[in-house]
Amino acid sequence: MAAKEQINEQLIKDDLYMAVNGEWLKTAKIPADKATTGGFQDLADHIEKTLMHDFGEMLDGTVQPEDQYLNEFIKYYRLASDFEKRNADGFTPAKKFMERVENLKDWNDWENKAVALTMKGYEAPFQLYVASDMKNTDRYALYASVPSLILPDKTYYADDNENGKALIAVFSSMVMKLFKMAGYDEATAQAHLERALAFDRSLAPHEKDSTERADYPKMYNPYSFEDFKKFSSYLNLGKYTKGLIKNTPDQVIVEEPKYYEALDEIVNPDTFENFKSWLLVNTLTGVTGYLTDDFRVTGGEFSRAISGSKEAMKPQKAAYYLAGNRFDQVVGLYYAHKYFSPDAKADVEHMVHQMVDVYKHRLENNDWLSESTRKQAIVKLDALGINVGYPDELDPLYKKFKVNEQLSLLDNAQSFSEIVLADHYSRWGKQVDRTRWQMPAHMVNAYYDPQFNVIVFPAAILQAPFYDLHQSASANYGGIGAVIAHEISHAFDNNGAQFDEKGNLHNWWTEADLKHFQGLAQDMINEFDGLETEAGKVNGKLVVSENIADAGGLSCALEAAKGEAQPDLKAFFINWARIWRMKASMERMKLLLNIDVHAPHVLRANVQPKNLDDFYTTFDVHEGDGMYLTPDKRVNIW
Structure with missing residues (x-):
């Protein structure tokens, strides 16, 4: 279904999330073996089907694994698939x-x-x-x-x-x-x-x-x-x-x-x-x-x-x-090499560097940081590591994984666990390996590591609706651009801001700047704390770091979109709301309210645009509209 057919533009003034996703929500069905559908999960489900098809051909011998590590994975997959033996x-x-x-x-x-x-x-x-x-x-x-x-x-x-x-x-x-x-x-x-x-x-x-x-x-x-x-x-x-x-x-x-x-x-x-x-x-x-x-x-x-x-x-x-x-990294590299094009990798890397430049410009023109803190913030930004798509090499640990097909699935699993644990504890006192990725390339996610000062974007998230070479630049900025700037913002959220450019826990703020920042963080807590959802009330303190990152991400991505020759801010905000579409079981929503550091998806889509003046002018939002927030209540940090 075309994007325009899904969107009730009149409703945007009252509820951006429902205006963009309302029609989808009416028909979306949660798979019986899952707790959610939509957005991130739809991409994960597509990757699941793709890889199960590919590996199914390797299981039945139609296709031969392309390297020895993939071959060990297939042997393990074959053991896991042999329910006749497992049941016996x-x-x-x-x-x-x-x-x-x-x-x-x-x-x-x-x-x-x-x-x-x-x-x-x-x-x-x-x-x-x-x-x-x-x-x-x-x-x-x-x-x-x-x-x-x-x-x-x-x-x-x-x-x-x-x-x-x-x-x-x-x-x-x-x-x-x-x-x-x-x-x-x-x-x-x-x-x-x-x-x-x-x-x-x-x-x-x-x-x-x-x-x-x-x-x-x-x-x-x-x-x-x-x-x-x-x-x-x-x-x-x-x-x-x-x-x-x-x-x-x-x-x-x-x-x-x-x-x-x-x-x-x-x-x-x-x-x-x-x-x-x-x-x-x-x-x-x-x-x-x-x-x-x-x-x-x-x-x-x-x-x-x-x-x-x-x-x-x-x-x-x-x-x-x-x-x-x-074998997640083995599977991830297979996926990335087969389905993630060099053109897409280059284009996204360009966008990441562009977002870093936007962030740098904003820091340089920040009106509440002192000169010394601003300089240190830029030093940290300049040192930011950027990983896009997939790691250059397979973690050597996987080279130790050898499947013994004469043993049970459980015995093989324990053997692998012992290899992993022996490697893990052997690292004590050694130099840190900063090339390790915490996520495989086929995972639909991204992260910032404060101790490595690095942002990582696995190949799986670099596709529609987050990113598509065939959708407008403004829509891409509202999707993957905001995600990229979100991860950059984690370097300056309430947790990340306590680490320096090398990832060390170290206060690089002046006392006055830190106090002001903590006040802004409290404003963000207050903006979300107690907001009602169908599953219960939001704990503003639990979700503050992700909300600071969302706010900074959306704001910086908006500036980048406005820098394009023909910006389409409607497409920008609409795609922002689209990437957060989700239907979930009530049990799942209640669980996330208790333990998840991210705000509920509907609030991620709706609250952050309310903080941006351009949202009001783009959709002609005024006092009395559901999406209106008085200027004194709008929170802007980065």
Whole structure:
């Protein structure tokens, strides 16, 4: 359907999102095995069909894989697709995984086996991982994190949270079914479930919620190794730490000190049986996707309840995602080399540099930054790394992946996990590899990494409606142009602004400038806080960083569009609204309101244009119209 046929231009004055997407919303259907449709998801669905077709031809031998790494992926995909064998094997491949937990005697026994268990992918009551040091991003440092909760966020554990209670009921029902399928008697299964839930509840009070975690720099809390070891009176944290990195760190960066200060309350002789059952339940739910189709479908009941998906994926699609997620960079490079043209890559790179120039011009003419802060902001912008399409080379890690077709799918998965974890912990103390991409090329997304000061645009997002060589430049600026400038803006949002041009956590602001910026950020919080959606009210503090990026992105993209010979600002704003079209299950929308740092799509489409004077003149919006916002309420930061 042509874009004009979908748009009610008269309605734009009252609701830009509905004017552009209203007709689409009337007929759009969410796939039964998904929680959303539209925008990003439509592109992802198209890529899914394309790659499943291509790889299907490789599975049946019609087409030969083009390189050895793709060949290993196809072998793994073939194992994942062989449900006849998976169903015949039943629960047998998982028994040894469960037995390792069942045989644990006490905390001392767990401590002696903890490193080996961690390297095999088992959960622990605390998590250590390696990442670049926020204050010295040239080197990998050791971080201490917290275990995942069963529910999506600690707020779900509140006594008055009925949604949390309903989800625990679904989780409990699922776990009992899985235990029965695995051959456990009901009494034993019920006892394990109750103890696991008790241990999970003991974690929640000491962990941060999603809003607290959205303040990214506050995860940087370095402790000397000697002080870190003192967090537990019952476990030798030093022995465990040195066992993982095969070295002695000078410090450990603790993400959530409150949790570690409560470690003796969480981990002590009285809690071992609860922990053991928690570990057993986590292991059971974690292996289901690698077993029979019945285990796969039953093991997904809880996640489907959270997302609102009506059905499990069909077996072949599930196999594609299982194999593809492990070989994601291999799959991404295949997709990019086949479907992303050099012309498109060059054109988008040109647009990125153009948006950087627009941003630089705006910083140079900013009327509230002092000269010293402005200079540092431009230094940071000039140092910004730009990655478009796909990485130049495959991560060497994938060269270690060898599929043993004589072993089960689960055994191969564990082998890969051990390779990944060994590589991960071996990085400690080494120089940071800044060439690694966090997203594969076939993922419909983009990101800014504050510690690398780099923006990344995978090939998958560089297509319509975001970007199309055949649509107007103004429409492209309203789509991919705004996305590009959004990612640039993250370098100067409430989190990114605390990192310098090298990605180090370092204050480069004058005190007065920082205070003014924090006031503008609060204005953005206030603009969104409490806004009503059909799923509930928006938490302005949770979504502030993404809203600052949206505001800066749309504003800078608008300036670039106005710089064209024949700008079409109607097309610009209309495509901005089009890229945010989405229909989602109520469960999914409620979940995102609680944990997602992005505002709901309808608000991303509608609120930011209200902040821009050009929107009012373009569509003749006046006081009394639904899209009107008084000038004193309009928020402009970048």
